Amino acid sequence: xxxxxxxxxxxxxxxxxxxxxxxxxxxxxxxxxxxxxxxxxxxxxxxxxxxxxxxxxxxxxxxxxxxxxxxxxxxxxxxxxxxxxxxxxxxxxxxxxxxxxxxxxxxxxxxxxxxxxxxxxxxxxxxxxxxxxxxxxxxxxxxxxxxxxxxxxxxxxxxxxxxxxxxxxxxxxxxxxxxxxxxxxxxxxxxxxxxxxxxxxxxxxxxxxxxxxxxxxxxxxxxxxxxxxxxxxxxxxxxxxxxxxxxxxxxxxxxxxxxxxxxxxxxxxxxxxxxxxxxxxxxxxxxxxxxxxxxxxxxxxxxxxxxxxxxxxxxxxxxxxxxxxxxxxxxxxxxxxxxxxxxxxxxxxxxxxxxxxxxxxxxxxxxxxxxxxxxxxxxxxxxxxxxxxxxxxxxxxxxxxxxxxxxxxxxxxxxxxxxxxxxxxxxxxxxxxxxxxxxxxxxxxxxxxxxxxxxxxxxxxxxxxxxxxxxxxxxxxxxxxxxxxxxxxxxxxxxxxxxxxxxxxxxxxxxxxxxxxxxxxxxxxxxxxxxxxxxxxxxxxxxxxxxxxxxxxxxxxxxxxxxxxxxxxxxxxxxxxxxxxxxxxxxxxxxxxxxxxxxxxxxxxxxxxxxxxxxxxxxxxxxxxxxxxxxxxxxxxxxxxxxxxxxxxxxxxxxxxxxxxxxxxxxxxxxxxxxxxxxxx
Numbered sequence: 001x002x003x004x005x006x007x008x009x010x011x012x013x014x015x016x017x018x019x020x021x022x023x024x025x026x027x028x029x030x031x032x033x034x035x036x037x038x039x040x041x042x043x044x045x046x047x048x049x050x051x052x053x054x055x056x057x058x059x060x061x062x063x064x065x066x067x068x069x070x071x072x073x074x075x076x077x078x079x080x081x082x083x084x085x086x087x088x089x090x091x092x093x094x095x096x097x098x099x100x101x102x103x104x105x106x107x108x109x110x111x112x113x114x115x116x117x118x119x120x121x122x123x124x125x126x127x128x129x130x131x132x133x134x135x136x137x138x139x140x141x142x143x144x145x146x147x148x149x150x151x152x153x154x155x156x157x158x159x160x161x162x163x164x165x166x167x168x169x170x171x172x173x174x175x176x177x178x179x180x181x182x183x184x185x186x187x188x189x190x191x192x193x194x195x196x197x198x199x200x201x202x203x204x205x206x207x208x209x210x211x212x213x214x215x216x217x218x219x220x221x222x223x224x225x226x227x228x229x230x231x232x233x234x235x236x237x238x239x240x241x242x243x244x245x246x247x248x249x250x251x252x253x254x255x256x257x258x259x260x261x262x263x264x265x266x267x268x269x270x271x272x273x274x275x276x277x278x279x280x281x282x283x284x285x286x287x288x289x290x291x292x293x294x295x296x297x298x299x300x301x302x303x304x305x306x307x308x309x310x311x312x313x314x315x316x317x318x319x320x321x322x323x324x325x326x327x328x329x330x331x332x333x334x335x336x337x338x339x340x341x342x343x344x345x346x347x348x349x350x351x352x353x354x355x356x357x358x359x360x361x362x363x364x365x366x367x368x369x370x371x372x373x374x375x376x377x378x379x380x381x382x383x384x385x386x387x388x389x390x391x392x393x394x395x396x397x398x399x400x401x402x403x404x405x406x407x408x409x410x411x412x413x414x415x416x417x418x419x420x421x422x423x424x425x426x427x428x429x430x431x432x433x434x435x436x437x438x439x440x441x442x443x444x445x446x447x448x449x450x451x452x453x454x455x456x457x458x459x460x461x462x463x464x465x466x467x468x469x470x471x472x473x474x475x476x477x478x479x480x481x482x483x484x485x486x487x488x489x490x491x492x493x494x495x496x497x498x499x500x501x502x503x504x505x506x507x508x509x510x511x512x513x514x515x516x517x518x519x520x521x522x523x524x525x526x527x528x529x530x531x532x533x534x535x536x537x538x539x540x541x542x543x544x545x546x547x548x549x550x551x552x553x554x555x556x557x558x559x560x561x562x563x564x565x566x567x568x569x570x571x572x573x574x575x576x577x578x579x580x581x582x583x584x585x586x587x588x589x590x591x592x593x594x595x596x597x598x599x600x601x602x603x604x605x606x607x608x609x610x611x612x613x614x615x616x617x618x619x620x621x622x623x624x625x626x627x628x629x630x631x632x633x634x635x636x637x638x639x640x641x642x643x644x645x646x647x648x649x650x651x652x653x654x655x656x657x658x659x660x661x662x663x664x665x666x667x668x669x670x671x672x673x674x675x676x677x678x679x680x681x
Contacts, residue, residue, distance in 0.1 A: 022071045024083060024161055031140055034156030036148055037090075040141040041160070048128050048137040050174075056094040056181045059151050061123035061144055063175040065089035066187045071162055082191075083162035086127060088175055090142065091154045093182070120145045128174040129163040136163060139178075167191055199274055206247040210260060214241040217263040225257045225273055226306050238263060252281040253288070255305035313416065313423070315364055315380050324380075363396060363403060365412065365424040377404060377424075399431055482543030483634055484534050485514040486584075488553035488577045493663035497602065498548060500659035501623075504652040510634060513538065527579035535583065539596055544634060547584070549601040549611050549620075553577055557612050560585060585614075593618050598633055604664060624653040624660075 031041035067087040074080040125140045140158055148155045165171055169191050176184035200207050210220060220243070222235040234256070237245075254276050261269040275281040289303040314323040364380045365388075378385035379396030386392050388400035396403070406412050406426050416423040483505060487498050495516065502514045513534050515522055522530050538545060547553070560581050587593045599611060599620035611620055621630040627649035628642070640648075 022069075023080065024071050024073045024085075027073070027075060029138065029161065031158060031160050033142065033158040036145060037156045037158065038143045039158045042139040042141065046126065046137050046139045048126070048135070050126075050176050050184055051178065051180050053183070054179045054181060059092050059094045059121060059149055060177070060181050061090055061121045061125075061142060061155070062093050062177055062182055063088050063125055063185050064091045064154065066173055066175055066185050068171070068173065068187065068189065070191075073162060073164065081164050082167060083164050084129070084131075084171060084173075085159065085161040086129075086163070086173060086175075087157055087159050088125060088127065088140075089154065089157045090123075090125075090144075092121065092144070092149055092151050095151050121149050124178045125158065126174075126176055126178055127160055130172040131163070131165045131169045134164070165191060201249070204249050206249055206252065208245040208247060208258065210239065210243045210245070216240070219259075219261050219263055220245070221259045223257055223259065224253065224304050225255045231257075232304075249280055250284055252278060253285045253304045254278070254281045256281070362413075362425040362427055363399075365403065365407065365426060367407075367422040367424060369420050369422075377407065379403065399428075402431070481634070481636055482511040482513060482538045482541050484538040484543065484545045485512065485548060486531075486545065486577045486580055487514075487548040488550055488556055490550050490552035494550055494552075494605075497656070497659040497663045500656050501548075501652075504655040505634070507651070507655075508631065508635070508648060511543075528582075531580040531583065535580070542636075544636075545584075545597050546634070547597060547599045547615065549599060549606055549615075551606065551610075554606070554610050554612065556581060557615070561612060561614065588614050588617060591617075598630075600630060602660065604660070624649075624656055627652055 029041060031039050033039035065088075067089070069085045069087070071083050071085050072080040073083040121144045123142050123144075125142055126137060127140060128137045129135070138160065140160065142158055144155050163171075163173075171187075171189050171191060173187045174184045175186075176182075200209070210218070217238060217240045220237050220239055221233065224232040224234055226232055252275050255273065256275050257271055257273040259269055259271040285303060285305055289301060292300045292302065294300060316323045365377050366380060366385055367375060367377050369375050376387070378387045379394075379400075381394055381396055383394065386394050386396045388396065388404050390397050390400065403412075403426050407424055412424040412426040414422060415425055485498065485502055487494070489495055498514065499516050502512045502516065506512045515527070515530070518530065525533070535545060556578055584597075587596065593615075594617060597615075597618045599615050599618055600623050601608075601611065601620070602623050603625055608620070608622065619629075619633055621627075621633070623630060628645045631649055631652070632645055
């Protein structure tokens with residue numbers, strides 16, 4: 001029965017022990033011999049006919065011993081059969097007879113007689129194997145050079161691999177030569193009848209198949225092999241007959257082991273741990289691990305397996321973001337255990353957040369202690385750890401003196417205290433209140449100045465207020481209109497250009513939606529679901545969908561138009577343009593696009609003829625040359641006067657110019673327009 005190689009742990013003999021079996025790849029039988037000998041395995045099996053004993057004409061090669069070893073013959077990675085390898089030891093028996101007349105009269109030896117004595121020996125060794133219902137005989141041709149022919153001495157061995165057998169079978173092996181110069185050697189052994197284990201994966205399930213005879217009872221145990229420490233049982237059953245146990249892939253961890261044994265006294269137990277190198281098991285282990293912080297300075301890591309890890313202190317800004325290491329760091333020996341080399345994973349827990357109360361805008365200070373009780377304090381900020389008494393232009397540097405007095409007067413809370421350093425949390429509420437008081441005073445002063453200006457220039461102020469009122473109305477109407485920007489992320493330079501356009505439109509003001517500002521939602525929902533939600537919301541509110549054409553976008557559109565039944569090739573996980581084509585094209589094909597869609601492209605990046613004809617059913621503008629018309633279409637009926645549109649178009653053009661210059665200067669971007677630009681993308 002085929003079994004996976006890593007589940008067989010057997011050995012021949014009356015008292016089997018657990019060991020790892022060698023794999024033999026391929027279905028062909030082979031033979032190899034020890035150094036100095038030459039051997040050849042005859043093709044096919046031969047008849048098992050020992051024949052009668054005959055006298056040796058001189059020195060002959062005969063088998064003197066048999067040894068066996070269990071191996072696995074594998075046809076594929078997980079399709080293996082149990083196989084018996086046989087090692088035949090050979091020796092030279094017999095002597096050359098000396099003629100009596102040569103010894104008596106001293107007659108010189110005949111060279112014709114001397115020649116066979118200096119020749120090599122050759123023997124045909126038969127190996128017979130029986131294990132019900134299998135019976136085989138193979139013939140091995142062995143040749144020994146003359147230099148190794150020493151009567152009565154061993155000359156080496158020849159190894160045959162291998163005879164297939166079944167678990168629990170009785171194996172009988174004979175060996176003799178043809179012709180037969182001595183009684184044949186024989187060996188009889190019983191293979192242990194241990195169960196066969198097989199593990200296979202089907203989707204999210206892992207099947208453990210235990211091949212057990214129906215009339216025998218076995219015990220099966222799943223346990224966590226923790227090192228150091230005793231094994232931790234997880235699941236145990238007594239079974240009868242073949243069984244299949246199903247495990248969910250989330251139950252796999254590297255230390256999950258399987259043990260099976262026959263339910264009888266002093267039975268041999270077979271244990272295997274097949275998931276030690278399984279990537280899924282290592283990921284599950286990290287997901288199941290829990291980091292707990294125990295006041296005042298202790299921590300504990302709970303996991304099903306012995307988990308090598310490294311613990312260190314870090315800090316995180318109130319607005320989130322990654323946890324950053326302390327600079328300068330506290331001594332690592334206080335918080336470090338073994339380092340994991342499998343995969344970089346992180347577990348994060350805030351220092352006793354419940355004991356500190358609600359989240360506050362506190363300043364985190366790192367205290368380092370040097371020789372002779374020298375102490376220094378620095379404040380953790382996104383730019384690094386700023387010394388309190390420094391001339392840096394940061395908030396911590398400006399408040400360095402007061403913060404130092406707060407630490408000395410006991411107004412700061414100590415979070416961590418070690419031999420070489422400490423952590424302090426200093427409240428910033430009083431400094432924030434003082435800052436707001438200054439802001440209110442400045443606002444009152446500004447209001448007084450404006451009131452005086454109104455009194456002095458009443459007529460000019462009336463005209464200005466009229467224009468301001470008009471702009472406010474137009475701005476409110478424009479803000480109520482949404483614009484969804486869709487583009488193809490050809491390269492980083494083009495993405496920066498799209499970001500600059502979106503920011504400029506947002507200042508008009510327009511309510512702009514673009515995937516650059518919604519990466520977290522894209523990752524959670526997927527590009528297609530995100531586009532559906534944004535498009536529905538934009539159109540329901542009377543907004544407009546803007547298609548920004550680039551060489552990459554044109555190529556995607558042509559691919560869809562040529563074969564509408566197949567999606568384009570693989571794109572990035574945030575490419576909303578590629579995901580939206582399946583919804584955009586029906587609107588254009590069925591005439592629903594006018595009034596809902598607007599097209600645009602950048603002057604130096606694409607030519608007007610490059611835009612597919614299907615999309616010219618809606619207005620398509622060249623940027624920045626047609627910015628006033630483009631902005632007027634976006635703002636719709638509430639668009640301001642033409643002179644105001646021209647002014648806003650100039651503002652948008654100035655905002656786009658640095659990104660345009662950077663885009664066309666960057667290497668690898670399309671420079672120019674027309675088909676050549678499309679080919680380069």
